[in-house]
Amino acid sequence: MIDTLRLTAEEAAGLIERGEASAAELHEAYLEAIAVRDGELHCYLTTVEEAEGAGVPIALKDVISTKGVETTAGSKILEGYRPVFDSTVAARCKEAGLPLIGKTNLDEFAMGSSTENSAYGPTHNPWDPERVPGGSSGGSAAAVAAGLAPWALGSDTGGSIKQPAALCGLVGLRPTYGTVSRYGIVAFASSLDQVGPITKTVRDCALLYRIIAGRDPCDSTTVELQEPVELPEASDLKGLRVGVPKELNEAEGIESGVSEQVGRAIELCRELGAEVGETTLPRSVAYGMPCYYLIAPSEASSNLARYDGVRYGPRVGNGDIRTMYERTRDAGFGDEPKRRIMLGTYALSAGYYEAYYGQAQKVRTVIRDEFAAALADFDLLVSPTSPTVAFPLGARTENPIAMYLSDVLAIPPNMAGLPGLSIPCGLSEGLPVGLQLIGPQFSENLLFRAAHALERALEFDFVPTRLA
Amino acid sequence: MSWQPVIGLEIHVHLKTRTKMFCRCELEYGAPENTRTCPVCLAHPGTLPVPNKRAVEMTILLGHALGCEIVDRAVFHRKHYFYPDLPKGYQISQYDEPLCVDGAVTLPTGAGDVEIGIVRAHLEEDAAKNVHMGGAEGRISGADRTLVDFNRAGTPLVEIVTAPDLDSAEHAKRFLQLLRRTVVELGISDAEMEKGSLRFDVNVSVRPEGSDELRTRTELKNMNSFNFAAKGIEREILRQIEIYESGGEVVQETMHFDPGNESAPPLRSKEEAQDYRYLPEPDLVPVEPPRDLVERLRAELPELPAARIRRLAAEVDFDLAEGLVTSGRDRLFEQVGGDRRAVANILMNQFAASGVDPGAVNADELAKLIEARDRIPRQAFTEALAASGEPSFSAESYLGDGQISEASDLEPLIDQVLAANPQQVESYRAGKEGLLGFFVGQVMKETEGRANPKLVSELLREKLKA
Numbered sequence: 001m002i003d004t005l006r007l008t009a010e011e012a013a014g015l016i017e018r019g020e021a022s023a024a025e026l027h028e029a030y031l032e033a034i035a036v037r038d039g040e041l042h043c044y045l046t047t048v049e050e051a052e053g054a055g056v057p058i059a060l061k062d063v064i065s066t067k068g069v070e071t072t073a074g075s076k077i078l079e080g081y082r083p084v085f086d087s088t089v090a091a092r093c094k095e096a097g098l099p100l101i102g103k104t105n106l107d108e109f110a111m112g113s114s115t116e117n118s119a120y121g122p123t124h125n126p127w128d129p130e131r132v133p134g135g136s137s138g139g140s141a142a143a144v145a146a147g148l149a150p151w152a153l154g155s156d157t158g159g160s161i162k163q164p165a166a167l168c169g170l171v172g173l174r175p176t177y178g179t180v181s182r183y184g185i186v187a188f189a190s191s192l193d194q195v196g197p198i199t200k201t202v203r204d205c206a207l208l209y210r211i212i213a214g215r216d217p218c219d220s221t222t223v224e225l226q227e228p229v230e231l232p233e234a235s236d237l238k239g240l241r242v243g244v245p246k247e248l249n250e251a252e253g254i255e256s257g258v259s260e261q262v263g264r265a266i267e268l269c270r271e272l273g274a275e276v277g278e279t280t281l282p283r284s285v286a287y288g289m290p291c292y293y294l295i296a297p298s299e300a301s302s303n304l305a306r307y308d309g310v311r312y313g314p315r316v317g318n319g320d321i322r323t324m325y326e327r328t329r330d331a332g333f334g335d336e337p338k339r340r341i342m343l344g345t346y347a348l349s350a351g352y353y354e355a356y357y358g359q360a361q362k363v364r365t366v367i368r369d370e371f372a373a374a375l376a377d378f379d380l381l382v383s384p385t386s387p388t389v390a391f392p393l394g395a396r397t398e399n400p401i402a403m404y405l406s407d408v409l410a411i412p413p414n415m416a417g418l419p420g421l422s423i424p425c426g427l428s429e430g431l432p433v434g435l436q437l438i439g440p441q442f443s444e445n446l447l448f449r450a451a452h453a454l455e456r457a458l459e460f461d462f463v464p465t466r467l468a
Numbered sequence: 469m470s471w472q473p474v475i476g477l478e479i480h481v482h483l484k485t486r487t488k489m490f491c492r493c494e495l496e497y498g499a500p501e502n503t504r505t506c507p508v509c510l511a512h513p514g515t516l517p518v519p520n521k522r523a524v525e526m527t528i529l530l531g532h533a534l535g536c537e538i539v540d541r542a543v544f545h546r547k548h549y550f551y552p553d554l555p556k557g558y559q560i561s562q563y564d565e566p567l568c569v570d571g572a573v574t575l576p577t578g579a580g581d582v583e584i585g586i587v588r589a590h591l592e593e594d595a596a597k598n599v600h601m602g603g604a605e606g607r608i609s610g611a612d613r614t615l616v617d618f619n620r621a622g623t624p625l626v627e628i629v630t631a632p633d634l635d636s637a638e639h640a641k642r643f644l645q646l647l648r649r650t651v652v653e654l655g656i657s658d659a660e661m662e663k664g665s666l667r668f669d670v671n672v673s674v675r676p677e678g679s680d681e682l683r684t685r686t687e688l689k690n691m692n693s694f695n696f697a698a699k700g701i702e703r704e705i706l707r708q709i710e711i712y713e714s715g716g717e718v719v720q721e722t723m724h725f726d727p728g729n730e731s732a733p734p735l736r737s738k739e740e741a742q743d744y745r746y747l748p749e750p751d752l753v754p755v756e757p758p759r760d761l762v763e764r765l766r767a768e769l770p771e772l773p774a775a776r777i778r779r780l781a782a783e784v785d786f787d788l789a790e791g792l793v794t795s796g797r798d799r800l801f802e803q804v805g806g807d808r809r810a811v812a813n814i815l816m817n818q819f820a821a822s823g824v825d826p827g828a829v830n831a832d833e834l835a836k837l838i839e840a841r842d843r844i845p846r847q848a849f850t851e852a853l854a855a856s857g858e859p860s861f862s863a864e865s866y867l868g869d870g871q872i873s874e875a876s877d878l879e880p881l882i883d884q885v886l887a888a889n890p891q892q893v894e895s896y897r898a899g900k901e902g903l904l905g906f907f908v909g910q911v912m913k914e915t916e917g918r919a920n921p922k923l924v925s926e927l928l929r930e931k932l933k934a
Binding site: 063065071073078081083084085087182183184185186187189190191217218219220221298299301302304305306308310311312321325345348349350353357 | 507510511512513514515516517518519546548550552555556557558614616743745746747750751752753
């Protein structure tokens with residue numbers, strides 16, 4: 001009997017290696033778990049019946065194009081769309097022998113922080129089904145937390161891996177921009193989108209990152225990794241300088257329970273031998289969000305222009321071309337994509353470009369410089385990943401700004417192109433709290449080492465209490 | 469008042485790369501519809517552009533030929549508009565940081581050189597091709613349905629923008645011919661208007677002679693030949709002058725040129741009041757051509773057509789030199805020995821009419837043929853030119869073919885003609901020397917044109933002297 005709730009991907013690989021379970025048996029075990037629990041949680045939009053490959057099965061967020069398997073990006077406008085090609089990350093998973101379990105739910109076009117913006121209904125948090133799993137990669141996070149996948153890939157534009165990983169008690173890596181190919185990832189904001197793992201352990205995270213990372217000739221913005229991905233073994237933080245950015249840790253809206261757990265983790269860093277000091281990122285935290293909400297919608301308005309009903313996806317209306325465009329896009333897009341298309345179209349319009357998009361790009365440079373300065377004094381920076389624990393479904397749907405603020409701590413390092421790793425560091429009101437570790441560009445190995453040492457010391461149990 | 473036309477050109481040239489600009493679909497004109505496509509050029513979700521290196525090199529080469537500065541850093545932008553032929557909803561183009569800037573082309577004219585500024589030359593991708601069925605001819609509005617052929621989508625395209633330095637339709641036409649020849653010789657484009665691999669728009673305004681103001685301009689689109697363009701420009705110049713002279717103002721508009729119609733009606737353009745929302749293309753890194761590549765390409769530049777026109781104009785006249793170069797016959801001209809003007813004339817007239825590819829001709833054989841042209845009947849000469857592109861072509865077979873150039877063969881015939889026309893002989897001897905032509909004609913008639921006319925004249929003169 002395979003205990004999918006507890007089994008890590010590394011352990012699953014061990015079962016296969018020792019001949020104790022086949023990939024097909026594992027795949028079957030997850031499908032059975034899905035049959036039992038996904039009715040309540042709604043992590044998956046599509047499941048794949050046949051195991052293809054001899055490795056540890058995987059779930060992919062539904063922005064990741066999979067040849068022959070419906071890929072909707074959580075939108076009606078891509079309902080029924082089956083890619084004729086594999087995204088580079090899907091192809092790399094295939095080459096590594098990882099059978100696809102299914103495609104996971106998400107906020108439409110990855111726009112959201114709760115997975116409530118999916119056109120196919122929300123996903124529920126395995127720790128408390130009355131609450132959201134975070135988003136936009138909520139389906140991937142909830143699936144791994146509920147034992148419906150040993151590991152999964154998500155995508156992160158403004159916190160969409162880190163935040164749901166935090167809210168579901170998991171490890172989530174948003175890699176350095178340019179280390180993971182975006183080829184075949186349904187684009188949201190091209191200069192920010194990055195695919196990364198959501199896993200139960202830091203070592204699983206490193207294993208999966210190793211499979212997907214590296215230059216891709218199909219994505220001009222990717223680079224070769226400077227060093228191979230290492231599996232972390234460290235159990236201390238000796239010699240490491242850990243910076244605590246004041247503004248990221250004292251921002252308005254951080255729940256006291258979250259602060260408490262993060263404070264405890266920071267204390268643990270010291271006990272594990274790290275040198276801990278305070279640092280500051282005043283502009284990054286003050287301007288990160290506004291800057292993000294100009295750049296991401298601008299790029300989104302451009303990236304979503306291709307959904308016009310001409311080549312694929314549903315088409316509404318057969319008359320005049322303008323009418324066809326309007327009806328198709330009106331019926332196909334939900335409120336959040338429409339809101340962002342309008343924001344972005346406005347920000348890019350003649351006469352506004354310099355004041356909005358142009359200015360935001362300049363601010364982005366300021367943020368990058370500010371992080372570089374902080375990282376000159378410290379090897380890595382820590383903060384809460386999310387200001388709050390998982391919130392109840394519907395709590396923020398009527399107030400977009402409140403929803404956007406879910407990512408206020410996750411966004412600033414993204415604007416700087418930096419990698420961020422979220423690991424669970426405790427419970428507040430019985431719900432997981434995430435600790436965000438931020439390093440310089442290409443410092444994934446360092447993040448894995450530090451996170452692994454902390455993970456051992458924290459002894460967080462990733463199985464949701466109510467399911468244990 | 470005297471008016472001066474102010475004309476600028478925007479020229480689009482398809483690059484002759486093997487594959488498309490941002491994907492590796494092979495380019496093939498006339499391939500069955502939608503068979504040269506892939507997820508990238510069909511804009512499937514998540515696909516990304518990867519620039520064609522050869523296209524960048526070709527653009528740099530062209531930039532050199534246009535005397536441009538090749539920048540250290542060029543940036544691709546997204547230019548947005550909705551249209552079924554634009555799969556991504558934006559065209560990847562270059563906006564405020566193009567690859568080639570600030571050039572100049574010296575246009576040789578019969579009245580000396582004219583310098584035409586090149587504002588920029590940039591690289592972009594072409595759109596797909598819409599085919600509108602039913603409704604208004606060729607327009608989307610009112611069509612019953614529209615089909616899209618994506619084979620062309622993503623074809624690398626260079627846009628060349630001139631300064632408004634052209635001051636006549638004639639110069640505009642000359643510039644276009646010269647540019648076309650230049651890109652063909654550089655091997656970077658077929659530049660065939662009928663295939664759409666060369667397209668251009670013309671901006672026209674007029675101003676009082678001697679002034680340097682720039683008045684409201686109109687744009688002429690869809691010109692399908694250089695001659696039609698010249699006509700259209702002339703007509704537009706006259707229209708604008710008429711407006712000003714009757715106290716009116718020219719309105720900025722786009723004219724769709726219809727060669728079948730004497731007027732250039734305003735075009736309802738998709739660009740009308742369009743905001744393209746330019747965005748630096750986040751899927752691409754800036755193009756930073758290495759200096760050594762730029763210099764290597766500069767060194768690869770052959771002698772350009774303009775320089776050759778200038779050189780040849782010293783040997784023959786300007787019109788012949790320009791004709792030879794822009795028609796691609798000047799290399800053959802230089803290889804064919806003999807009287808320069810005669811060779812040039814024959815190449816531009818009888819040879820041009822034969823439709824033979826100048827590149828296929830054995831220049832030595834052609835030289836022999838031209839040298840002997842006076843001894844060859846017109847009909848045979850025309851046939852010889854038409855055959856001059858054949859690999860087995862030899863002038864010899866035409867020189868000998870029926871040519872009567874021996875005095876001993878002609879003398880009996882001449883005697884016969886003189887005997888048959890005693891009255892004319894008498895008149896000639898009495899001083900009417902103009903009758904020589906009559907006798908020559910009679911001999912040519914007798915020989916069905918095969919007699920060598922020079923020799924016939926000589927023999928006749930001698931015999932009539934007696």
